[in-house]
Amino acid sequence: xxxxxxxxxxxxxxxxxxxxxxxxxxxxxxxxxxxxxxxxxxxxxxxxxxxxxxxxxxxxxxxxxxxxxxxxxxxxxxxxxxxxxxxxxxxxxxxxxxxxxxxxxxxxxxxxxxxxxxxxxxxxxxxxxxxxxxxxxxxxxxxxxxxxxxxxxxxxxxxxxxxxxxxxxxxxxxxxxxxxxxxxxxxxxxxxxxxxxxxxxxxxxxxxxxxxxxxxxxxxxxxxxxxxxxxxxxxxxxxxxxxxxxxxxxxxxxxxxxxxxxxxxxxxxxxxxxxxxxxxxxxxxxxxxxxxxxxxxxxxxxxxxxxxxxxxxxxxxxxxxxxxxxxxxxxxxxxxxxxxxxxxxxxxxxxxxxxxxxxxxxxxxxxxxxxxxxxxxxxxxxxxxxxxxxxxxxxxxxxxxxxxxxxxxxxxxxxxxxxxxxxxxxxxxxxxxxxxxxxxxxxxxxxxxxxxxxxxxxxxxxxxxx
Amino acid sequence: xxxxxxxxxxxxxxxxxxxxxxxxxxxxxxxxxxxxxxxxxxxxxxxxxxxxxxxxxxxxxxxxxxxxxxxxxxxxxxxxxxxxxxxxxxxxxxxxxxxxxxxxxxxxxxxxxxxxxxxxxxxxxxxxxxxxxxxxxxxxxxxxxxxxxxxxxxxxxxxxxxxxxxxxxxxxxxxxxxxxxxxxxxxxxxxxxxxxxxxxxxxxxxxxxxxxxxxxxxxxxxxxxxxxxxxxxxxxxxxxxxxxxxxxxxxxxxxxxxxxxxxxxxxxxxxxxxxxxxxxxxxxxxxxxxxxxxxxxxxxxxxxxxxxxxxxxxxxxxxxxxxxxxxxxxxxxxxxxxxxxxxxxxxxxxxxxxxxxxxxxxx
Numbered sequence: 001x002x003x004x005x006x007x008x009x010x011x012x013x014x015x016x017x018x019x020x021x022x023x024x025x026x027x028x029x030x031x032x033x034x035x036x037x038x039x040x041x042x043x044x045x046x047x048x049x050x051x052x053x054x055x056x057x058x059x060x061x062x063x064x065x066x067x068x069x070x071x072x073x074x075x076x077x078x079x080x081x082x083x084x085x086x087x088x089x090x091x092x093x094x095x096x097x098x099x100x101x102x103x104x105x106x107x108x109x110x111x112x113x114x115x116x117x118x119x120x121x122x123x124x125x126x127x128x129x130x131x132x133x134x135x136x137x138x139x140x141x142x143x144x145x146x147x148x149x150x151x152x153x154x155x156x157x158x159x160x161x162x163x164x165x166x167x168x169x170x171x172x173x174x175x176x177x178x179x180x181x182x183x184x185x186x187x188x189x190x191x192x193x194x195x196x197x198x199x200x201x202x203x204x205x206x207x208x209x210x211x212x213x214x215x216x217x218x219x220x221x222x223x224x225x226x227x228x229x230x231x232x233x234x235x236x237x238x239x240x241x242x243x244x245x246x247x248x249x250x251x252x253x254x255x256x257x258x259x260x261x262x263x264x265x266x267x268x269x270x271x272x273x274x275x276x277x278x279x280x281x282x283x284x285x286x287x288x289x290x291x292x293x294x295x296x297x298x299x300x301x302x303x304x305x306x307x308x309x310x311x312x313x314x315x316x317x318x319x320x321x322x323x324x325x326x327x328x329x330x331x332x333x334x335x336x337x338x339x340x341x342x343x344x345x346x347x348x349x350x351x352x353x354x355x356x357x358x359x360x361x362x363x364x365x366x367x368x369x370x371x372x373x374x375x376x377x378x379x380x381x382x383x384x385x386x387x388x389x390x391x392x393x394x395x396x397x398x399x400x401x402x403x404x405x406x407x408x409x410x411x412x413x414x415x416x417x418x419x420x421x422x423x424x425x426x427x428x429x430x431x432x433x434x435x436x437x438x439x440x441x442x443x444x445x446x447x448x449x450x451x452x453x454x455x456x457x458x459x460x461x462x463x464x465x466x
Numbered sequence: 467x468x469x470x471x472x473x474x475x476x477x478x479x480x481x482x483x484x485x486x487x488x489x490x491x492x493x494x495x496x497x498x499x500x501x502x503x504x505x506x507x508x509x510x511x512x513x514x515x516x517x518x519x520x521x522x523x524x525x526x527x528x529x530x531x532x533x534x535x536x537x538x539x540x541x542x543x544x545x546x547x548x549x550x551x552x553x554x555x556x557x558x559x560x561x562x563x564x565x566x567x568x569x570x571x572x573x574x575x576x577x578x579x580x581x582x583x584x585x586x587x588x589x590x591x592x593x594x595x596x597x598x599x600x601x602x603x604x605x606x607x608x609x610x611x612x613x614x615x616x617x618x619x620x621x622x623x624x625x626x627x628x629x630x631x632x633x634x635x636x637x638x639x640x641x642x643x644x645x646x647x648x649x650x651x652x653x654x655x656x657x658x659x660x661x662x663x664x665x666x667x668x669x670x671x672x673x674x675x676x677x678x679x680x681x682x683x684x685x686x687x688x689x690x691x692x693x694x695x696x697x698x699x700x701x702x703x704x705x706x707x708x709x710x711x712x713x714x715x716x717x718x719x720x721x722x723x724x725x726x727x728x729x730x731x732x733x734x735x736x737x738x739x740x741x742x743x744x745x746x747x748x749x750x751x752x753x754x755x756x757x758x759x760x761x762x763x764x765x766x767x768x769x770x771x772x773x774x775x776x777x778x779x780x781x782x783x784x785x786x787x788x789x790x791x792x793x794x795x796x797x798x799x800x801x802x803x804x805x806x807x808x809x810x811x812x813x814x815x816x817x818x819x820x821x822x823x824x825x826x827x828x829x
Contacts, residue, residue: 042492063700064686065516069582096686096703118742119640119783120807120825124619127707136708177715205628212629213653335716339805346807346828363806 016088021049024085025059031081036074043069050097055090057082060097067094120346134201135193139186145309147302150180153293157184161191164232165262168291170255174269175295176463178333181268182236184295188266189234197231204240208247215246227254232264239269242278252283259289297459298334303327306334310341316348322360329364340364374465376420376428382464383410395430408440413461415441467532468556469503473566475524476553477545479511482674482695483520484538486667487513499538500581501555503528512584513538518664519584519698520671533578536562544571585698587691589684592654594632596672596679596690598647602634603660603669605645605793605820610662611638622665623706625657635709636662641786642709642823643793659706660688664699671697713823714811719775719803721749722815725794731756731767732788738765744827745784749803750777758784778803780810781827787812790822 050060214223273287304327387406422434490496500512550566611619627633632649682689688701735758757766796814812822
């Protein structure tokens with residue numbers, strides 16, 4: 001993904017020369033050495049012809065110091081020698097180049113071979129982003145694993161790419177960290193870019209700093225012009241704009257400018273815009289104009305698919321049973337899943353035998369965060385607070401819906417997530433019979449089948465214990 | 467050329483500029499300092515090693531204007547031994563004669579014309595606190611890559627992450643150091659990549675000058691300037707990886723330790739390090755065991771820690787851990803672990819302006 005100044009080879013016209021550029025420069029250097037003192041040879045170290053274009057030779061030099069020296073002292077001589085070889089040459093220019101000179105490439109190769117250390121390497125290569133649009137080419141739709149949980153956001157993102165600015169404008173994607181928001185919106189950016197649109201990806205933090213700087217230097221108009229020059233804009237993590245009133249105002253105007261011209265805008269945040277604190281209402285209502293979609297927690301099938309995809313990407317195959325086991329043990333976000341996979345992959349690289357189910361199980365168990373040590377009372381209290389109820393309220397022998405429902409949910413969570421026995425749960429609720437507890441849990445299980453909102457509510461509760 | 471100049475001022479100036487004029491095997495002219503004396507009493511000193519160039523001015527009495535190039539270290543050694551407050555420098559066909567009331571020294575000069583011109587100042591200027599700029603560079607530069615496989619990793623990467631600050635980053639892809647320093651009214655829309663060696667030289671001069679400085683940036687160069695001194699460094703064009711995406715956000719274990727305890731333990735483990743400098747950290751039940759094992763023996767040192775999260779054991783290159791310790795300003799540091807075979811982050815307990823990521827060893 002990392003290209004170094006590949007573009008300056010464009011529109012070159014080497015066919016007009018009778019030798020290739022390397023030979024031409026070699027011959028020139030040889031000739032020059034007869035005209036200058038041997039000491040001067042050092043000035044030509046690591047120089048080479050980078051381009052030849054309609055009569056002008058561009059000589060790449062390693063630094064500004066060399067550039068200025070050659071230009072001031074040698075340009076006439078160099079041009080004369082070059083012209084003796086190739087009549088067509090009319091001029092020579094010197095430019096600092098960051099392309100590796102041919103002979104240095106060998107040196108680097110040697111260094112590469114020498115640099116072996118047992119330390120793991122930070123995967124920096126994947127993070128060279130395009131400076132003009134901040135898009136990371138690593139994030140593509142192809143590498144985005146679609147499962148039941150993210151089918152909808154994926155489809156919406158695809159639709160945006162098909163008809164930018166028209167179908168869902170803005171597209172607002174929210175979900176917890178590690179669920180794939182950035183991947184999805186960057187993929188939108190990369191796809192729009194491929195269609196020739198001028199795209200900009202910024203984090204809201206960067207946007208705020210940019211704006212702050214523009215105000216400070218009195219260049220607010222420059223800032224407006226800069227952002228308005230894009231065809232599509234993607235702002236990641238808008239929750240960080242909370243309470244930044246001025247920046248929000250600027251975003252509001254930018255939004256209007258984009259929306260009026262049918263230019264696509266994409267936002268991401270960790271929560272629903274309605275729940276974003278410190279956000280001005282007019283901005284909130286703008287977010288609501290388009291499509292707001294949630295990327296929920298990946299379900300079991302999707303987790304399995306993600307694991308398989310990631311393993312395939314790393315060139316490792318594991319037994320289906322093992323993949324299933326990993327998917328089942330890690331319910332958290334995809335980043336956690338990736339972390340666990342890394343540990344497993346490292347183990348498989350270190351160990352000489354293929355990984356067995358037992359080995360993986362061992363790794364997973366060691367690496368899993370221990371379930372936080374909470375008393376039953378703590379758990380009840382925490383959930384009760386979410387519903388604005390006291391423990392006493394829950395103990396009341398009432399069938400009032402506002403109290404009964406949370407009580408059932410708590411029992412369900414205690415049973416399912418914390419494996420507390422039915423009688424113990426009963427005891428925690430003021431000595432209720434264990435059959436009452438069983439009934440409550442059954443009730444929730446039943447409702448889970450019918451009530452589409454219930455899983456979300458349970459997730460909200462489970463988030464309390466992360 | 468013929469000038470009279472205060473000895474102490476001349477000596478200070480030569481010490482400042484001659485650091486960059488090193489022995490260059492093929493370009494002897496670069497061992498020289500270049501002097502230009504102008505009518506009116508301005509004397510300019512220049513030195514360069516083609517990576518970095520320093521230019522300073524002094525005032526003195528100029529009798530005959532002119533320019534010379536003389537070996538910097540020989541001139542400095544001569545001047546350093548002069549006790550008279552004033553000295554006279556006179557050039558006469560290839561020889562520089564230095565006279566005081568009691569001494570006379572002659573040095574062979576080199577053709578002044580051969581000395582390269584230093585690049586002209588171009589680009590946008592920013593007023594910066596030289597002290598903080600130097601602090602940022604000096605804190606991270608050690609982590610820059612020593613090889614030239616990727617030029618941008620041999621650099622200190624400077625950019626603006628938050629308003630009124632500058633952030634300095636360096637990595638050799640095994641560890642990464644990030645330091646953010648306050649920089650009032652700073653507005654930097656692009657980033658800068660300065661080769662680590664050059665950056666350290668800029669830092670040294672910025673520290674020496676004390677006063678605020680002008681930072682001027684253009685595509686290929688980065689210049690720090692004061693009234694009487696200007697330093698130009700080559701800068702690297704290229705992009706730096708978006709390392710923020712790599713910084714772990716979730717951790718499995720946190721361990722807080724006294725920095726002094728770690729230093730003491732490392733002194734002991736240092737004795738038995740193997741050729742990979744492998745240091746094993748095992749954290750269990752509020753105690754951290756640091757151990758090393760070499761051909762000649764092994765050693766173990768236990769330090770008490772405040773542990774939060776699961777037990778963990780991990781191996782790292784001891785040098786990587788050791789390097790950061792001197793830059794932590796707090797009494798205690800916290801190591802954030804993310805799991806076996808995964809990176810750890812080291813930072814001060816309170817001061818979060820310095821973050822240090824270290825990769826573990828594979829086994």
